[in-house]
Amino acid sequence: MAVVELKGVAKNYGGAHKNAKAANAVENFNLTTRDGEFIVLVGPSGCGKSTTMRMIAGLEANTDGEIRIDGRDVSQVAARDRDIAMVFQSYALYPHMTVYDNMAFALSLKKVPKNEIEQRVNDAAGILDITHLLDRKPRALSGGQRQRVALGRAIVRDPQVFLMDEPLSNLDAMLRVDMRAEIIKLHRKLGVTTFYVTHDQTEAMTMGERIVVMRDGHIQQIDTPNALYHAPNNVFVAGFIGTPSMNFLKMTLGGDGKTLTGQTAHMVASSERQLIEAHKGRDLMVGVRPEHLILTTDETAANVIKGEIDVVEPLGSVTMVQLEVDGHRITAQLEGDTSVRMGDSIVLTCDSARLHLFDADTEQALPRHEHRTETA
Numbered sequence: 001m002a003v004v005e006l007k008g009v010a011k012n013y014g015g016a017h018k019n020a021k022a023a024n025a026v027e028n029f030n031l032t033t034r035d036g037e038f039i040v041l042v043g044p045s046g047c048g049k050s051t052t053m054r055m056i057a058g059l060e061a062n063t064d065g066e067i068r069i070d071g072r073d074v075s076q077v078a079a080r081d082r083d084i085a086m087v088f089q090s091y092a093l094y095p096h097m098t099v100y101d102n103m104a105f106a107l108s109l110k111k112v113p114k115n116e117i118e119q120r121v122n123d124a125a126g127i128l129d130i131t132h133l134l135d136r137k138p139r140a141l142s143g144g145q146r147q148r149v150a151l152g153r154a155i156v157r158d159p160q161v162f163l164m165d166e167p168l169s170n171l172d173a174m175l176r177v178d179m180r181a182e183i184i185k186l187h188r189k190l191g192v193t194t195f196y197v198t199h200d201q202t203e204a205m206t207m208g209e210r211i212v213v214m215r216d217g218h219i220q221q222i223d224t225p226n227a228l229y230h231a232p233n234n235v236f237v238a239g240f241i242g243t244p245s246m247n248f249l250k251m252t253l254g255g256d257g258k259t260l261t262g263q264t265a266h267m268v269a270s271s272e273r274q275l276i277e278a279h280k281g282r283d284l285m286v287g288v289r290p291e292h293l294i295l296t297t298d299e300t301a302a303n304v305i306k307g308e309i310d311v312v313e314p315l316g317s318v319t320m321v322q323l324e325v326d327g328h329r330i331t332a333q334l335e336g337d338t339s340v341r342m343g344d345s346i347v348l349t350c351d352s353a354r355l356h357l358f359d360a361d362t363e364q365a366l367p368r369h370e371h372r373t374e375t376a
Contacts, residue, residue, distance in 0.1 A: 002070040002083075002160035002193050004033045004056065009065035011051050011217075025217045026051050029065070036191040038184075040208030042198055043240070048217040049197045053165050056195060058082050069160060085154035086163040089170065091146045093138040093153075099125075100134040103153045117156075124155040127189065128182075144175045151186065162187075162194040168203070180207055201241055205229070213237050235363040238287050238356055244320065246287045247330045249305070250360060255280050260355075263326040268302045270352035279359070279366065287356035290320070293332040293348045295340075303355070305330060305348040312342055321346070 009029040026048040033039055041049035054060040056067060058079030067075050074082050093102050100121055107117045125131040128148045138146055147167060154162055164183075168176045184207055187194055198204055204211050205225045213220040213228065213236075221233040232238035238246045251260040251267060257280055260267035267286055293305070307323035307330065317336045322329060323346070332348055340346065357366040 001036045001191055003035050003068075004031075004161060004193055004195075005066070005068040006031045006052075006056070007066045007068070009052070009055060009062050009067060011048070011055055011060060012063045026055070027217050029219060031212060031219075031222060033193055036193055038187050038194045038196065038207065038209045040196045040198060040204040040211045041214060042201055042204035042208075042211055043214035043220075045199060046216075047214040049199075049212075049214050050165055051217075052214075053086075053163055053195055053197050056161070057084055057086050057163050082161075083159050084161040084163055085157045085159040086165065087150050087154050087167045089166040091138075091150045091170075093146060093149060095138050097137070098134065099130065099136055099138075099141070099149050099152075102138070102149055103134075103156050106153065106157055120156040120158070121152075124152040127155065127186065128152050143171050144179060147171065147179060148182075151183070155186075155190065159192065162192050164194065164196045166197055166199070168198075169200075176203070183207065202243055205241065213240060231365070232356065233365055235285055235287070235358050238358070238365075242289055244290045244331045244333065246289050246356065247293075247328070248358075249286045249288075249326060249328050249330075250283055251286045253279050253282055253284050260284065260286055264307075265305045265325055266303070267355060268352050269355060269357065283360035284366070285358040285360050285363065287358065288350050288354055290331040290333040292350045292354040293330075293334075294350060295332070295334055295338060296347050296349045298349070299347055301347075301349040303349050303352060307346065309340055309342055309344045309346060312340060 006029050009026065011026040013025065029052055041052060043049050051060060055062045058074065058077065062075055066073050069082060094105065097105065103121045103124060104117045107120065122131065125134055128151060130145065130148050130152060133141065133145060141149065150167065168179050171179060180203060196207060208225060210222060210224055211228055212222050215236055221228060221237045228237060228241045232241060235248065249262055249265055251262045251265065253260055258269045260269060305325050307325045309321050309323050311322035313320040319334045319336055319338050319340065320331060321334060321340055322331050334340070358364060359366060
């Protein structure tokens with residue numbers, strides 16, 4: 001187990017100069033893990049999450065900053081000497097070798113005694129329930145079994161750090177769910193510091209102890225799944241975390257610091273969310289999650305969104321509806337037995353405490369409590 005520190009880490013494919021323009025660059029990445037922590041890097045394609053992972057692994061050289069594992073700066077250390085194990089999206093198994101030989105290969109290269117190799121491989125196979133597969137070759141395995149072998153190959157190395165780069169992306173939906181649970185249980189059993197890369201925010205929310213949300217090479221927020229959901233730092237995090245995505249409406253904050261008005265929608269910020277003076281009379285982005293919208297017949301409610309349904313998606317336990325309000329696409333998650341049809345005009349409301357408020361220009365979240373300036 002180990003503490004991993006990334007201090008001002010950057011990667012620029014255009015050259016070493018930090019101001020050079022480059023695609024998929026990582027800028028000023030700062031993170032310190034806890035010993036044995038499970039960290040998930042998440043974001044859209046091209047955001048820099050896999051590049052960050054490869055820099056930790058030593059497969060990419062960082063052009064700035066430091067990478068430390070248990071206090072040792074490994075920025076200039078070769079990948080083979082960093083005491084890490086990586087699980088790839090493609091599994092990267094040797095097709096001509098048996099499962100046993102695939103798992104034992106790295107240990108053989110290190111001249112580990114045969115009896116110790118056998119012990120480690122058998123122990124890892126037992127943990128992953130693949131002992132019966134040790135004599136098979138990869139072509140005789142299912143996708144899920146190949147993934148277990150890839151995990152087993154990492155486990156036998158007994159590394160300080162595990163790195164997993166979208167390891168479940170090649171599996172079907174049901175198997176992904178099963179393997180997510182297996183990886184979580186495996187981490188709890190082994191307690192090894194783990195970095196896990198995914199573009200799937202549901203995967204991130206269900207697996208990570210802390211999640212690093214990235215966009216265009218920059219960290220947007222590092223927090224627990226709960227905090228990311230309930231207190232996103234900005235519009236991007238709010239829209240990226242949560243399924244279905246958060247709804248947004250551009251509204252104007254009244255002079256009382258509470259009333260929010262749009263073309264047809266109107267809202268009231270909850271009393272405990274007094275806003276700073278500078279935002280009175282200005283446009284805000286108001287966010288509300290689909291699951292927090294409630295169907296009502298009361299058009300005089302404090303918070304009202306009205307519109308005509310143009311999409312209905314019955315999913316059994318819930319019914320998803322979509323409508324356009326003031327130029328924005330709004331999704332609501334209603335009860336499964338709700339009787340609504342395309343073309344129906346509906347009224348939606350929500351609790352004021354459920355509203356998320358963002359500056360329309362900076363897209364940063366507004367404070368929940370009024371800022372007070374201390375005087376001398």
